[in-house]
Every structure is written in structure tokens, then in C-alpha cells.
Amino acid sequence: LESVMLDFIEGRTNLFVCTTIIENGIDIPTANTMIINRADCFGLAQLYQLRGRVGRSHQRAYAYLLIPGEGVLTRDARERLKVLQEQTELGAGFRIARHDLELRGAGDLLGARQAGQMAAIGFEMYTELLEETIQELQGQDREERIDPEIRLGLSAFLPENYVADPNQRLVLYRKLASARDDVEIYQASDELRDRYGELPATAELLLEVMKLRVLMKQLRIGLAEFDGHNLVFSFPADTKVAPEQILALLKDNKYSFSADYRLSLRLGRLPREQVLAAAKKELQAFCRL
Numbered sequence: 615l616e617s618v619m620l621d622f623i624e625g626r627t628n629l630f631v632c633t634t635i636i637e638n639g640i641d642i643p644t645a646n647t648m649i650i651n652r653a654d655c656f657g658l659a660q661l662y663q664l665r666g667r668v669g670r671s672h673q674r675a676y677a678y679l680l681i682p683g684e685g686v687l688t689r690d691a692r693e694r695l696k697v698l699q700e701q702t703e704l705g706a707g708f709r710i711a712r713h714d715l716e717l718r719g720a721g722d723l724l725g726a727r728q729a730g731q732m733a734a735i736g737f738e739m740y741t742e743l744l745e746e747t748i749q750e751l752q753g754q755d756r757e758e759r760i761d762p763e764i765r766l767g768l769s770a771f772l773p774e775n776y777v778a779d780p781n782q783r784l785v786l787y788r789k790l791a792s793a794r795d796d797v798e799i800y801q802a803s804d805e806l807r808d809r810y811g812e813l814p815a816t817a818e819l820l821l822e823v824m825k826l827r828v829l830m831k832q833l834r835i836g837l838a839e840f841d842g843h844n845l846v847f848s849f850p851a852d853t854k855v856a857p858e859q860i861l862a863l864l865k866d867n868k869y870s871f872s873a874d875y876r877l878s879l880r881l882g883r884l885p886r887e888q889v890l891a892a893a894k895k896e897l898q899a900f901c902r903l
Contacts, residue, residue, distance in 0.1 A: 637663040643671035653679035654691040661698050662710050693781075700809050760850070762830035765839040766893070768886050770820040776810055790824045794831070799824050822890055829897040840889045843882060845896070849875040855900050 622630040623642055637660060648668045669675025701710050777783045793799050803821055806813060833855055837848035860877060863869045870878045881892060
């Protein structure tokens with residue numbers, strides 16, 4: 615085997631036929647073409663590692679994935695190959711790993727089982743639940759998760775002509791909804807641009823809505839609603855907005871507060887995008903105080 619490898623590395627032979635033994639630890643800078651037979655039988659991580667064996671120098675490289683035909687592929691196999699086709703830029707490894715977890719589950723954290731139940735709830739929710747459980751086991755105070763509701767009448771969504779696959783749209787919606795800060799929103803935005811191109815207006819608006827949602831999570835505000843004239847926030851009992859902050863606002867006649875813990879801001883008839891901007895501005899002010 616060593617002599618065969620040396621012949622290939624030193625250019626005495628131009629073709630090397632092998633098994634998946636080469637997927638790890640092989641660095642042959644002159645190798646620039648790989649043909650993978652029955653690529654549908656390999657896992658996503660395997661295909662990514664195999665593809666990484668070519669193009670390890672200045673030469674442009676190609677990886678050809680051979681399949682028996684799309685009609686006989688399983689749904690998971692099609693999804694794996696699609697992810698690999700889309701994730702070709704430098705630094706794609708982390709995103710591929712996340713997709714791999716979405717597809718096959720994380721399994722037991724400390725056990726041998728490799729197929730988990732994560733597909734039903736998504737990787738982001740899975741890690742959030744795991745984090746909560748760890749906090750509980752460590753005796754830390756654990757806040758109940760809050761799922762803010764936003765009713766501003768906005769057309770904020772990922773259109774079908776932008777992300778055609780409904781399953782992938784669902785994964786992206788779930789990822790955005792579980793974002794914990796603006797950094798994760800920006801990362802999702804970069805991922806969308808990398809994979810699907812420039813964002814349409816409705817997708818841009820969706821990202822802005824998700825930023826409002828992040829603020830509502832941080833402040834523990836349950837509802838943001840616009841009735842055509844008034845912007846209304848609903849505060850649960852455990853909100854992080856101090857009573858003094860609300861009382862300070864009530865000095866301005868534009869604000870009112872009801873017995874059911876709803877703060878209203880009179881805006882009049884504004885375009886919905888301006889209502890969204892006003893909502894974010896109000897909550898950012900709460901964060902600064």
C-alpha cells in the first residue's frame with residue numbers, strides 16, 4: 615500500500631482507486647479530482663471529509679458524486695447531497711455539521727446511540743432545552759421560556775421563489791425564532807445570502823421582526839400588537855421592565871397603561887414598517903435604562 619501511495623503522490627501514476635480509508639489524514643496537494651461512487655450511501659460528514667481530500671493546493675479541484683438516479687434516492691439522501699452542493703465556500707464545515715445534526719439527530723450526549731429525537735424540535739430548541747436542564751441540575755435559577763407574539767400586520771416571510779424547499783424554510787424559520795441575540799440573526803442573514811443570494815424585501819423584514827423578538831425575549835414581554843393607531847405591549851408578571859420605567863413613560867400623554875399590564879403608545883396611522891421601527895426603539899430604550 616505504501617508503494618502505491620508514493621507512486622500516486624510523486625506523480626508516477628495519475629489514478630488512485632481506494633475506499634473511504636482516505637477520508638481522514640490524507641494530504642495530497644496535487645490531487646485535484648475525486649469521483650465518489652454511490653454518494654447517496656454516504657453520510658453528510660463522510661462526504662464532506664472525502665471532498666476535502668482534493669483542492670488542497672493552488673489548483674482548482676472537482677468532486678463528482680455519482681448516484682443511481684434521483685428517483686431512487688431516499689429523502690435524507692437527497693437532502694444530504696443538496697446541502698453538500700450548496701455549502702462550497704470556505705468555512706462551510708460548521709454549517710454542514712449543523713445540517714448533519716438536523717438530519718440524523720444528536721443521539722445520547724454521553725451514550726452510544728447515534729440517532730436522536732431532535733428532528734421533531736430542531737437543533738436550536740434541542741440545545742436550549744439541554745441548557746435549561748443543565749442549569750436545573752446545577753441548582754441555578756431557571757427562567758421559564760417565553761415565546762413572544764408579534765402582531766404588527768407585516769408581510770415578513772421567506773418567499774417560495776427564494777427558498778423553494780418547504781422543509782428547508784421550516785428549518786430556517788425555526789432557527790430565526792430561536793435566536794438569542796442580534797449576532798445569531800446576523801449569522802442567519804449571512805447564511806441566507808451565501809446560500810440563496812440577496813434577500814428579498816419580505817425576508818429583510820422578517821429579520822427585523824426577529825430582532826424585535828430577541829428584544830422581547832430579553833425583556834420578557836409577551837406581546838407586541840398594533841391596532842391601526844396604538845402600539846401595545848403586554849407584560850407578564852415576571853417581566854424585566856421595572857415599574858419605574860413604565861411610570862416614567864406615563865408622564866408623556868402618548869402613553870397609557872391598563873390594569874391588565876398593557877402599555878399603549880399612540881402612533882396614529884403609520885406605515886407598518888415604521889411601526890416596527892418604533893417598537894424596536896421603545897424596547898431598546900428599556901434595555902438602556
